[in-house]
Amino acid sequence: MKLTKMSLALAGLMAVAIPLATAQQINAAGASFPAVIYQKWFEEYRKMHTDVQINYQSIGSGGGIAQLTAGTVDFGASDMPMTDEQISKVTVKPLHFPSVLGGVVPTYNIAGVMQDLKFTPETLSGIFLGAITKWNDPRLAKDNPGVKFPNADIQVVHRSDGSGTTFVWTDYLSKVSPDWKSKVGVGASVNWPVGLGGKGNEGVAGTVKQTPNSIGYVELIYVVQNKMAYGSVKNASGSFVKADFNTVTDAAAAAAKNMPDDFRVSITNAAGKNAYPISSFTWLLIPSHIPDAAKAKTIKAFLQWMLADGQKYAAGLSYASLPKEVIAKEVKQIAKIQ
């Protein structure tokens, strides 16, 4: 009796163990901004291909690049394109695949101002450089007729943690303001001329909400989910555009014409009538050579699916989907994976 019980238990164990052993495990790590849609994609993909399991650790873009460089993951993910120096340190050259898009928006809390404000590159960079210090500054009033600005100091709020959001924001300010470029520059963390730091989108949004007459910047996805007020920004074509999924996608479409072959491109300040100027891709970083043939096949199949059916999940999760021009170009790049 005991023996049969034992063998039954063993058989049971084996029955559990066999599918686990044959399931293909793929590990990925990186950016936290797209983590929600990546998890969704990997889950949906698993439903269709029960033998494939892709694990994603949302540890930040820097961590994703570091793990890819160390070879501890099958692919990485980043909100910032890798620099030439970073690529040179990876033994197998990584390919950049834009997966979805995000936007960064100015959000504010001004006593007595309920309207959506309009910002120009000059006013945004002026405020964040500390050159525009009062809300009733004539430069702000000029773009916002009818808004009664208080005679109050502007309190700037920025991210304190290193983030892709800050990278996009400072990348935009560097493009539109030579002063910003020379004094501050671009980075996931920078030396802020003015302001308080909040940790994460929730830290910035919370601080803005708590501090009268303040302005900060957060991801579009965050203001959409929390139904917060935010301003529109004047783009390179001279029109004021409010960020939403369509205007962010338009920015990518506008930039698609001059897209470099490796997709390492900043699409901030894109030309195009409806292009929202503070937009960015987020990228999957896939090694160009994957020694395990089965893994290579799976990753390629996943990329095909992500660029076609996968994009349909974007809007539901508050991400902007890729424009078709970019998708067509990316599909060609899949063939480069060996």
Add this chain to the structure above:
Amino acid sequence: MATPAVADTTVIGRRTTQTGDIVARLITFAFAASIILITFLLVWQLWSQSAPTRHKFGFAFLFTSTWNPVTEEFGALPFVYGTVVTSILALLISVPLGLGSAIFLSELAPAGISNALTFLIELLAAIPSVIYGLLALFTLVPLMRDYGEPFLKSTLGFLPWFKGPVYGLSLLTAGMVLSIMTIPFIISVSREALLAVPREQREAALALGATRWESTWQIVVPYAKLGILGSIFLGLARALGETMAVTMVIGNDPKIKASLFAPGYSIAAVIANEFSEATGKVYQSALIELGIVLFLLTIIINGVARLMIIATTKKGSKR
């Protein structure tokens, strides 16, 4: 007849204790050694990983106050300042409050109330720090901005520490949050120390005609001094290393300003904030070197604390 029997059992007993002793000694030695090994590995890792900035900046790292990841210029001074100032503020608030509560709970309160309150205080110690941070951001920060700091400014505004614009997010607010977080440690450890004072000490004082308070303050508290100091250092250790709660309310601005109303930054907060997105060797190395600085700061403060204990206990025994 009885004597050899006793001798026999002791021999047997000794034999077993000897082997038992050796085994126990080896095991406990291995455990103790592993702690030293872990500490050593930790320091070695921090030291070797921070080589780029140690070579690039040398001791200037400790005394400069620029923190610019874009140009890769790094200085630790504003973070050291923020860490030390917020921890001192925390202790200034939490030591009197915590010690007072501990005295009440151990000496004066009825047992039922004392036990109920102690249970609640121990619950406070178990709350994750991010909860304290969020609570502080949404309740303490507006209170400090609208009432606390303007009040200090109007009453003590002639002092350099209470000048300048008020944001709510400040060194002072961070110190207050830390004090709330350290109080449970100070209360529960101090209370244990006070309860451990022998009953005879109190009875003797009362018999000599001391009042209840005189016996508590002059006999019981000095007797429990070591335990109370220990509780303060435990609180201090928590304050120095606290990350999430501090970063939520300190303003995260690496500048040194005399005013306690100004935003600041702490070592633990900047490491937590920037490490995950720190790309580039020098940047990462700067953050790791900040880890060494925090480690050294903790060692120095603990060392000073030890010296203080030695000095005060010696004085006590002479008297």
